[in-house]
Amino acid sequence: MEKSYTKGYETFKEGVIACIPTILGYFGIGIAAGILGKNAGLSVFSIVLMAGIIYGGSSQFIIIGMLMTNSPISAIIFTTFLVNARHFLMSLSVSEYFRDFSMGKSIGIGSLLTDESYGVLMTQIMTGKQVSFNWINGLNITAYVVWIASNFLGALLGNLIPNPEQLGLDFALVAMFIGLVVLQIQGELKVRRTKTLLILLSVVMSVYVLSNLISLEISVLIATLIGCGIGVFLDDAK
Structure with missing residues (x-):
């Protein structure tokens, strides 16, 4: 659209x-x-x-x-x-x-x-x-x-x-x-409170978990991709 x-x-x-x-x-x-x-x-x-x-x-x-x-x-x-x-x-x-x-x-x-x-x-x-x-x-x-x-x-x-x-x-x-x-x-x-909070939470949690396994820089990149993926999924699921 x-x-x-x-x-x-x-x-x-x-x-x-x-x-x-x-x-x-x-x-x-x-x-x-x-x-x-x-x-x-x-x-x-x-x-x-x-x-x-x-x-x-x-x-x-x-x-x-x-x-x-x-x-x-x-x-x-x-x-x-x-x-x-x-x-x-x-x-x-x-x-x-x-x-x-x-x-x-x-x-x-x-x-x-x-x-x-x-x-x-x-x-x-x-x-x-x-x-x-x-x-x-x-x-x-x-x-x-x-x-x-x-x-x-x-x-x-x-x-x-x-x-x-x-x-x-x-x-x-x-x-x-x-x-x-x-x-x-x-x-x-204001318009998509639940979806926005879910995306933010997924990024924060991903960075927290991944930073204990790999470098912080790579963790941020992967967490960003995860957040983007969840955003696309939630957008298509409406």
């Missing part, structure tokens, strides 16, 4: 405004990543380059930690791939909403899609709002620039703040993402 959309967000500026919660979270966690990178012996240029190419908070923290323990490059690359593999799932889940876009535009959207921008995007989609290419660019590009800038600032402050955890900067991204998830599912809870 074709899903209908109401007139939504179209301009680049509206995308920038929608990115404000992400900006607030990125400043805290980006500065923390820059500080830790500097304390690990990385140059300011290396930290900024990593932020621009890797563009992932969890991955960058893992890379910095593995560099500090002199882990082999092959292990760092493989671990980073596993941690970021969830982006395949996120891109696939929104691909149907951009099927009319050219391949170049789709690649541009997918390349800058993060957990947080995905959360903001899905919040609009779940409320029946259509979003334009300009809007998603406003959201993605703003988040990307802020992330690089905050890493750069953290690298400059690296010698002044040796322990960012004392300021609570390590929790900034977690708090922001919790807020985005709540905004995304609150509409679903």
